[in-house]
Amino acid sequence: MVDKPMSNHRTRFPFSINKLLFWSLISLVVIVFFFVGSPPSTTATTTSSSSHSRRLLRGGPQWQTSVIRSSTPSNPKGLRVLVTGAAGFVGSHVSVALKRRGDGVVGIDNFNRYYDPSLKRSRADLLTREGVFIVEGDINDSSLLKSLFKLVKFTHVMHLAAQAGVRYAMKNPSSYIHSNIAGFVNLLEACKSVNPQPAIVWASSSSVYGLNSKVPFSEKDRTDQPASLYAATKKAGEEIAHTYNHIYGLSITGLRFFTVYGPWGRPDMAYFFFTKDILKGKHIQIFEGAEHRSVARDFTYIDDIVKGCLGALDTAEKSTGSGGKKSGPAQLRVYNLGNTSPVPVGKLVSILEKLLKVHAKKKVMAMPRNGDVPFTHADISLAKKEIGYKPTTDLEKGLKKFVTWYLDYYSTQSGKKDSK
Numbered sequence: 200m201v202d203k204p205m206s207n208h209r210t211r212f213p214f215s216i217n218k219l220l221f222w223s224l225i226s227l228v229v230i231v232f233f234f235v236g237s238p239p240s241t242t243a244t245t246t247s248s249s250s251h252s253r254r255l256l257r258g259g260p261q262w263q264t265s266v267i268r269s270s271t272p273s274n275p276k277g278l279r280v281l282v283t284g285a286a287g288f289v290g291s292h293v294s295v296a297l298k299r300r301g302d303g304v305v306g307i308d309n310f311n312r313y314y315d316p317s318l319k320r321s322r323a324d325l326l327t328r329e330g331v332f333i334v335e336g337d338i339n340d341s342s343l344l345k346s347l348f349k350l351v352k353f354t355h356v357m358h359l360a361a362q363a364g365v366r367y368a369m370k371n372p373s374s375y376i377h378s379n380i381a382g383f384v385n386l387l388e389a390c391k392s393v394n395p396q397p398a399i400v401w402a403s404s405s406s407v408y409g410l411n412s413k414v415p416f417s418e419k420d421r422t423d424q425p426a427s428l429y430a431a432t433k434k435a436g437e438e439i440a441h442t443y444n445h446i447y448g449l450s451i452t453g454l455r456f457f458t459v460y461g462p463w464g465r466p467d468m469a470y471f472f473f474t475k476d477i478l479k480g481k482h483i484q485i486f487e488g489a490e491h492r493s494v495a496r497d498f499t500y501i502d503d504i505v506k507g508c509l510g511a512l513d514t515a516e517k518s519t520g521s522g523g524k525k526s527g528p529a530q531l532r533v534y535n536l537g538n539t540s541p542v543p544v545g546k547l548v549s550i551l552e553k554l555l556k557v558h559a560k561k562k563v564m565a566m567p568r569n570g571d572v573p574f575t576h577a578d579i580s581l582a583k584k585e586i587g588y589k590p591t592t593d594l595e596k597g598l599k600k601f602v603t604w605y606l607d608y609y610s611t612q613s614g615k616k617d618s619k
């Protein structure tokens with residue numbers, strides 16, 4: 200028997216590895232192609248909640264078809280609305296309401312990790328089932344906005360994408376500049392450049408009243424004493440809106456939301472994490488003001504806010520500019536959207552205790568100096584007169600709906616985890 204030379208072994212061994220690698224690669228390409236429908240690319244981004252649409256190639260033919268389909272109103276008189284922050288709390292509710300009444304809606308959201316992104320994904324799943332397509336992307340991405348505006352002649356932009364939260368601004372100040380200032384300017388730049396320009400309705404905040412002590416807060420009151428960077432960026436947004444209205448003829452309406460709560464809400468807000476902590480038997484901190492005065496908020500239920508947003512969209516006049524040039528004065532408005540009845544935080548907790556049937560472990564403590572204001576109270580007479588805003592849900596009724604949703608949502612989520 201003649202031994203095979205070592206060299207032979209050497210040449211044969213790499214050959215079989217190559218072959219193996221080659222066929223593995225081919226199989227991988229086939230699998231990817233089969234499941235994704237297009238080759239993987241660095242520009243392939245998540246575009247909606249469902250796993251299929253998330254893999255659509257941004258700007259590709261399927262993506263374009265989805266954007267166009269989603270933005271086409273089912274009602275011939277319907278609006279074509281781009282909703283920024285569509286996977287957010289208010290954004291998801293507004294998107295569904297618009298779609299259900301026959302408007303065309305396309306959402307955009309960056310699905311950031313400020314709070315549990317799985318909640319945002321669940322909201323996005325809901326939107327997908329309603330026929331609303333969400334583009335995954337940031338409002339700072341000019342080329343993405345350009346391609347969306349090129350594809351669709353949006354009549355309106357409902358701008359709800361923002362870095363929210365008053366206290367978090369001390370931890371991550373730059374995120375507020377990124378979203379609430381740079382992102383807003385980028386969006387306005389895109390809006391002013393297209394023809395026809397859309398009308399814009401956007402989320403300002405009750406926090407712009409800052410240290411204002413005159414109650415109830417009226418749109419005529421001073422807003423030059425913000426108590427947090429969040430508030431300062433929202434106030435800056437109102438000034439930026441003035442500039443774009445003045446120079447480019449963009450029709451812009453700012454809505455000052457007052458502590459919005461309800462089902463599918465934000466886990467960073469007190470009513471939400473109080474619920475979670477009460478159920479877990481953890482201590483909750485209840486802030487109080489100087490001389491042990493109660494801290495109070497004009498808590499506003501999400502359905503009332505949605506009606507306010509729709510009222511603002513429906514009464515928005517057209518922008519007057521085209522191709523970046525103004526041809527006449529355009530509408531510029533600001534409205535309070537509150538509930539007109541402030542409730543102390545202690546009362547909020549006692550309602551939750553009753554609904555959850557659990558006694559809360561409370562720690563009353565002085566409000567830290569981290570951007571909070573002692574109270575808010577909206578005067579809504581202007582919004583009532585001009586956009587037909589009329590809140591109808593008191594805190595007890597609204598929290599009942601929230602708690603029902605919370606228990607249902609998180610029992611389903613833990614069921615999903617258990618079954619994994």
Ligand SMILES: O=C(O)[C@H]1O[C@H](OP(=O)(O)OP(=O)(O)OC[C@H]2O[C@@H](n3ccc(=O)[nH]c3=O)[C@H](O)[C@@H]2O)[C@H](O)[C@@H](O)[C@H]1O
Binds near residue numbers: 403
């Ligand atoms: O209307 C707005 O413009 C803002 O509303 C919301 O801010 P806030 O009104 O501050 O709501 P939220 O944090 O739920 O605190 C509620 C109350 O609980 C008190 N609070 C809070 C935390 C705590 O541990 N203990 C406590 O007593 C606290 O002192 C406060 O009195 C949005 O988050 C914000 O994004 C913005 O939209």
